[in-house]
Amino acid sequence: MTTAAISKTPLNPVYGYALLFGAIALLPAMGVYPIFVMKVLCFALFACAFNLLVGFTGLLSFGHAAFLGTAAYGAGHALKVWGFSAPMGLIFGAVAAGVVGLGIGMLAIKRTGIYFSMITLALSQMLYFFFLQASFTGGEDGLQSVPRGSFFGLDLNNDLTLYYVVLAIFIAAFWLIYRTVHSPFGQVLTSIRENEPRAISLGYDVDRFKLLAFVLSACLAGLAGATKTLVLGFATLTDAVWTTSGLVILMTLVGGMGTLIGPMVGALIIIALENKIGDFGKALGDLTGIQWFNGLGESVSLVTGLIFIICVLAFRRGVVGEAIAMWDKYRAGPSHKAGH
Numbered sequence: 001m002t003t004a005a006i007s008k009t010p011l012n013p014v015y016g017y018a019l020l021f022g023a024i025a026l027l028p029a030m031g032v033y034p035i036f037v038m039k040v041l042c043f044a045l046f047a048c049a050f051n052l053l054v055g056f057t058g059l060l061s062f063g064h065a066a067f068l069g070t071a072a073y074g075a076g077h078a079l080k081v082w083g084f085s086a087p088m089g090l091i092f093g094a095v096a097a098g099v100v101g102l103g104i105g106m107l108a109i110k111r112t113g114i115y116f117s118m119i120t121l122a123l124s125q126m127l128y129f130f131f132l133q134a135s136f137t138g139g140e141d142g143l144q145s146v147p148r149g150s151f152f153g154l155d156l157n158n159d160l161t162l163y164y165v166v167l168a169i170f171i172a173a174f175w176l177i178y179r180t181v182h183s184p185f186g187q188v189l190t191s192i193r194e195n196e197p198r199a200i201s202l203g204y205d206v207d208r209f210k211l212l213a214f215v216l217s218a219c220l221a222g223l224a225g226a227t228k229t230l231v232l233g234f235a236t237l238t239d240a241v242w243t244t245s246g247l248v249i250l251m252t253l254v255g256g257m258g259t260l261i262g263p264m265v266g267a268l269i270i271i272a273l274e275n276k277i278g279d280f281g282k283a284l285g286d287l288t289g290i291q292w293f294n295g296l297g298e299s300v301s302l303v304t305g306l307i308f309i310i311c312v313l314a315f316r317r318g319v320v321g322e323a324i325a326m327w328d329k330y331r332a333g334p335s336h337k338a339g340h
Contacts, residue, residue: 013260017178020261021171025164034163035231040271041170042228047251047263048177049220054249055258056181057213058193062117062245063104063124064221067097069240070127071222073137076146076235081136086151090169090226097222098215100127105214109207112196121242128240142236146229162231169227173220178260180216189213250304254311256318265319273304 024041028034046068053059075093078084084092108119131137138144148156156162180186188209191199200206229235238244247270255266315322 034159038166038231040268042224044264044267046221046224047248047267049217050248051252051263053217057189060117061120063120065240065244066124066127067218067221068225070100071097071225072229072235072239075226076143076229077136080146086149093226094219094223098219101215101218105211109210131240144234146233256320259320262318262320
């Protein structure tokens with residue numbers, strides 16, 4: 001087989017995903033803190049759920065934190081007060097987020113563009129103020145001391161056991177997103193994103209497809225919020241505030257909107273910055289002698305803002321999007337040369 005033929009051979013992405021998840025499974029053995037990786041996985045699932053809506057359907061929601069917060073509080077209350085098992089608590093949180101998503105979606109999908117986005121933001125903020133005043137959420141103190149319980153006989157109080165349960169949940173959700181994107185339903189969503197009037201002319205009930213995509217995205221975002229509560233043991237107003245909706249947009253854009261792996265990479269970059277930038281700044285300050293770097297941990301928003309600006313100006317497709325474009329260019333190179 002020639003080099004040109006090899007370059008044209010399509011790579012099965014499933015093998016790449018298997019290698020990726022296998023590497024993630026080995027991280028605790030390499031000394032990586034399990035709680036940190038679990039937090040990244042929760043936000044990666046949140047970003048993947050958001051990307052299903054914006055990257056593959058073309059609907060930009062400014063209120064996705066509503067689903068994360070609803071599931072976080074719902075699952076936390078079910079686990080702590082009602083005594084639900086961990087699987088039932090996660091399911092309850094995801095279903096609660098889906099119900100909220102159905103209500104918001106029915107009101108929002110009748111509008112397009114910025115009007116759709118602003119409706120989702122307004123309804124999300126209404127829900128935030130409800131959580132602020134409701135008694136079961138703990139208000140500004142949040143819902144604390146949520147028990148982990150067990151997962152089909154597995155004791156989740158062991159961090160390593162919980163780690164592999166969370167990884168299994170993420171893989172199952174990622175598989176669902178992958179199958180959705182590569183199904184006839186996913187192809188219709190892509191056609192709506194690319195040319196909605198043409199999709200309507202072909203006889204598709206566009207509003208119904210958009211509502212289904214919105215509810216599915218809400219359920220998956222809710223699963224991320226419920227899992228996050230199970231991992232950290234608390235749910236706070238931060239889960240439902242509008243800045244969290246902005247954060248997931250940033251993760252998706254930095255990683256690569258419209259790609260499956262992009263939101264995961266974006267979540268890793270942003271969460272790593274939030275958690276590790278203080279240590280990095282201190283090390284940089286000790287190395288260079290510049291005291292300003294020692295306070296870098298207090299300037300996370302400034303750094304993430306700069307990263308966003310750099311991505312918009314230099315990496316418009318995001319990290320993964322640019323990598324895919326470079327790979328496609330490399331694969332096309334030998335064929336062009338052979339043609340000449």
